[in-house]
Amino acid sequence: MVKEKDAVNHPEHYESGSYECIDEMIAVFGMSVVANFCLCNVWEYRYRALNKNGKEDMEKSDWYMCKYMELKKAMSAAYED
Template sequence: MSDNVNHPKHYENGPFECIELSRLLSSDWGQVVQYCFRWQHKNGVEDLKKALWFINDALKHSVPPIAAWNSEDACDSKAKADTLLGILATGNWADLGRFWLEFERGTPWSVRRALTEKINEIEKEGK
């Protein structure tokens, strides 16, 4: 039986449960991950556009991707997040391989560019 409150299928069907990554990130960036993680199983390209909104909000307000209480926690969180993002990039999870790779290795602006290009590609193909 499906449990859409505690264990929604659209967050569990990946190589790990989405919350494992999103809890390491600041609020805006955690939302980005959640929308991108589920887009193919919930609201389609609309979810990618919502993720882009959160990226733009984070950039506008200088919100860093990693949320931590101190620099030691930030280093641990970044290392864990990079590992999980690497898994998503390598597996091309949700057909967003470049996006996950940019999230792991790039800048917030390159993450934005990768997602924008993916949205444009999907809309051009009419998916």
């Protein structure tokens, strides 16, 4: 079975190792740092979308916003325990 390319959710260049890049970043730098990284990427992809990759950049921006919200929720849940 041939894996379909997904430049937004699973870019090939971020899946070259055993883990996706974002998961390694969380393990190395922690959720808080990666959450802030995601928020910066939201802004970056939205800022350049009209001048670069349009719809794909907006989809990437949305992906990073979802990841940011996922990490914030996980951090809040961990704080409440």
